[in-house]
Amino acid sequence: MFEQEPAPTALLFVVFGVLMALSALFSRTAQRAGIPVVLVFLVIGMIAGTERLTGLRFEDYGFAFRIGMAALVLILFDGGLNTPMVSVRQGVRPAAILATLGVIATAGLVAVAAHLLGFSWGVALLLGAIVSSTDAAAVFAVLRGSGLHLKRRVSVTLEIESGSNDPMALILTMALASALVGGGDLSWVVAVEVLVQLTVGAALGFVFGFGGRWLLGWARLETGGLYPVLTIALALVAFGVPTLFLGSGFLAVYIAGVIMGNGPIPYRSGLLRVHDSVAWMSQITMFLVLGLLITPSILLEVAWIGIVLALVLAVLARPLVVVLSLLPFRYPWREVTYISWVGLRGAVPIILATIPVLLGVPGGEEIFHIVCAMVIVSTIVPGATVRWLTEKLGLISAEPPPPPAVLEIQSTQILDGEITSYYIDEASAACFARIGDLPFPKGSLALLIVRGKKLKAPRGDTMLRPGDHLYVFYRKEHLPFIQLLLGRSQEE
Amino acid sequence: MAIRDLLNEDVIVSDMTARDKKSAIIELCHRLSERRPDLDQGRMVSVLLNRERLGSTGIGQGIAIPHGKLPEIDSLVTGFGRSREGVDFASMDDSPAHIFFVLFAPAGAARTHLDALARISQILQDEKVRQMLMEAEGPGDILKVIDDAEKRLEVS
Numbered sequence: 001m002f003e004q005e006p007a008p009t010a011l012l013f014v015v016f017g018v019l020m021a022l023s024a025l026f027s028r029t030a031q032r033a034g035i036p037v038v039l040v041f042l043v044i045g046m047i048a049g050t051e052r053l054t055g056l057r058f059e060d061y062g063f064a065f066r067i068g069m070a071a072l073v074l075i076l077f078d079g080g081l082n083t084p085m086v087s088v089r090q091g092v093r094p095a096a097i098l099a100t101l102g103v104i105a106t107a108g109l110v111a112v113a114a115h116l117l118g119f120s121w122g123v124a125l126l127l128g129a130i131v132s133s134t135d136a137a138a139v140f141a142v143l144r145g146s147g148l149h150l151k152r153r154v155s156v157t158l159e160i161e162s163g164s165n166d167p168m169a170l171i172l173t174m175a176l177a178s179a180l181v182g183g184g185d186l187s188w189v190v191a192v193e194v195l196v197q198l199t200v201g202a203a204l205g206f207v208f209g210f211g212g213r214w215l216l217g218w219a220r221l222e223t224g225g226l227y228p229v230l231t232i233a234l235a236l237v238a239f240g241v242p243t244l245f246l247g248s249g250f251l252a253v254y255i256a257g258v259i260m261g262n263g264p265i266p267y268r269s270g271l272l273r274v275h276d277s278v279a280w281m282s283q284i285t286m287f288l289v290l291g292l293l294i295t296p297s298i299l300l301e302v303a304w305i306g307i308v309l310a311l312v313l314a315v316l317a318r319p320l321v322v323v324l325s326l327l328p329f330r331y332p333w334r335e336v337t338y339i340s341w342v343g344l345r346g347a348v349p350i351i352l353a354t355i356p357v358l359l360g361v362p363g364g365e366e367i368f369h370i371v372c373a374m375v376i377v378s379t380i381v382p383g384a385t386v387r388w389l390t391e392k393l394g395l396i397s398a399e400p401p402p403p404p405a406v407l408e409i410q411s412t413q414i415l416d417g418e419i420t421s422y423y424i425d426e427a428s429a430a431c432f433a434r435i436g437d438l439p440f441p442k443g444s445l446a447l448l449i450v451r452g453k454k455l456k457a458p459r460g461d462t463m464l465r466p467g468d469h470l471y472v473f474y475r476k477e478h479l480p481f482i483q484l485l486l487g488r489s490q491e492e
Numbered sequence: 493m494a495i496r497d498l499l500n501e502d503v504i505v506s507d508m509t510a511r512d513k514k515s516a517i518i519e520l521c522h523r524l525s526e527r528r529p530d531l532d533q534g535r536m537v538s539v540l541l542n543r544e545r546l547g548s549t550g551i552g553q554g555i556a557i558p559h560g561k562l563p564e565i566d567s568l569v570t571g572f573g574r575s576r577e578g579v580d581f582a583s584m585d586d587s588p589a590h591i592f593f594v595l596f597a598p599a600g601a602a603r604t605h606l607d608a609l610a611r612i613s614q615i616l617q618d619e620k621v622r623q624m625l626m627e628a629e630g631p632g633d634i635l636k637v638i639d640d641a642e643k644r645l646e647v648s
Contacts, residue, residue, distance in 0.1 A: 086586075089586070423546075425546050427539075427542045427543045427545065427546055427560060427561075428543070428546060429543075429559060429561075429597070429602065429605045429606055429609055430602065430606065431602065432600070432602050433602030433603060433605075433606055434602075434603070437602060437603040437606055437607075438606060439606050439607060439609075439610035479584075480551035480552050480584050480585075481551065481610075481613055483547055483551070483584065484549055484551050484557060484609060484613065485606060485609060485610075487543075487546035487547055488546050488547030489547075
């Protein structure tokens with residue numbers, strides 16, 4: 001009955017649609033329980049892929065690899081778009097060390113542990129390389145989805161590290177897996193390759209970032225809906241081109257995102273919202289598909305190895321690497337502790353773990369499942385404790401709550417005026433001032449007060465109270481003065 | 493209310509030694525508390541730092557106007573500082589701050605507070621004034637530059 005098209009396609013849509021809906025719906029419950037959302041997607045995929053339960057059989061590592069890469073590109077691009085330049089300046093140096101030397105050291109330490117468990121050096125090193133990078137998707141999800149506002153330097157270091165350390169892990173994994181298959185040996189060639197990849201990737205990232213800015217400003221598209229099409233296309237090309245020419249596509253797409261997100265781009269708020277959605281969809285799809293690949297019986301067999309290695313990683317390797325890498329930057333111990341603990345592993349290792357299978361490394365499937373077990377353990381343990389730890393270490397920043405309503409200008413043009421909301425804190429000079437007393441420059445205006453769930457029209461005699469969100473229309477050149485009067489805008 | 497009436501040579505630090513935000517604020521409050529023994533230095537510092545938490549009062553172009561409310565005073569209190577080397581004040585344009593106006597307002601005087609902030613930034617908006625402040629010999633000179641600049645504002 002299901003043999004003839006369009007029935008099989010329809011069936012696939014129904015199954016996948018239901019799985020996606022379940023993932024989206026469960027995310028809220030999971031968050032409350034402190035389980036990282038991404039893990040829920042993985043488990044749903046795993047259950048759906050259990051042959052005995054559902055009759056679904058999915059063993060296509062190549063397809064999963066491709067989906068995973070596409071998803072990762074879109075997630076990294078979105079992460080880049082949302083990274084303010086101020087953050088980059090603060091976090092780039094520590095993150096750069098963590099993302100290069102840190103990755104190598106982590107891979108080495110995990111490899112030693114794996115070798116002690118009885119793996120040959122080749123396989124042990126491969127395992128280490130696969131799990132050596134923290135996962136941007138998981139870290140972004142935990143940091144942004146938790147509603148926690150971390151102290152800036154900590155979150156910036158973590159985000160930029162995880163946005164930029166995948167290239168290193170990918171290069172190491174490819175090199176080690178090829179060496180295992182071809183019997184060739186590793187040499188200084190790898191070191192040179194790493195340098196070339198990072199340099200070319202970074203350079204092309206800048207090219208695509210600035211090129212993208214120019215393209216968006218130059219193109220006059222008919223409808224707002226076409227702008228995200230352009231940016232998604234840019235993300236794909238910014239990954240693809242460097243990858244074809246010896247560069248790291250991951251690094252390039254992340255840098256391109258950062259540059260475009262910090263430039264004057266038209267239809268900004270709309271674009272960011274679309275990319276946020278696309279990133280979530282990519283994440284769900286990627287974890288579902290990777291979950292489908294997991295065979296529970298094999299997973300159970302190798303689970304103990306995964307658990308041991310994950311614990312070594314979380315308790316020994318990661319902390320050691322973080323402490324050493326951050327030594328020159330004199331981070332306070334609380335921040336070092338936090339960064340050590342929240343080096344979440346996620347989809348990246350699982351995607352990388354398909355490489356040995358694809359290249360035909362002996363025992364590839366076993367490696368894949370060990371990595372899956374490691375990811376699950378190392379996501380549950382730090383993931384579930386992240387909220388508690390943030391509070392315990394006092395790293396929650398005094399970030400004001402977001403306003404319950406949003407007022408914004410939507411335009412496909414770049415305009416010279418903006419609307420921004422300000423949180424009125426007791427310490428702000430404008431607190432308990434009447435709207436009429438605000439010495440706003442000409443061309444600026446208070447537009448709306450959001451007080452709790454009430455919207456209030458700002459009249460001359462309306463008094464600003466602590467906790468209010470005040471929406472102000474202003475010209476760009478007046479921004480510093482307005483911030484002096486009111487405090488920090490909530491856009492930052 | 494004129495800014496020059498709130499300043500005198502004693503509250504002007506013409507060569508600040510601090511290089512970072514916190515010590516700059518301490519240095520400026522220390523000078524104020526010498527002049528006004530009734531004001532507690534620690535209180536003043538914490539009020540200013542509490543405002544900085546909302547975002548830097550370094551408004552760019554080398555200017556910073558740390559300010560806050562101090563319930564124990566009944567009229568505005570100001571101080572001035574100049575740093576030739578520059579202070580890392582996490583300013584909005586990321587450049588170091590050289591010219592500092594400290595401002596304390598009584599509680600319940602939001603309007604006076606806001607007007608003073610507006611006036612100070614208006615005075616400092618003129619690039620020539622900033623340059624003259626940087627080149628001024630000492631507190632007396634600095635006071636004169638501010639005085640002249642404010643008078644010019646009133647005429648125009």
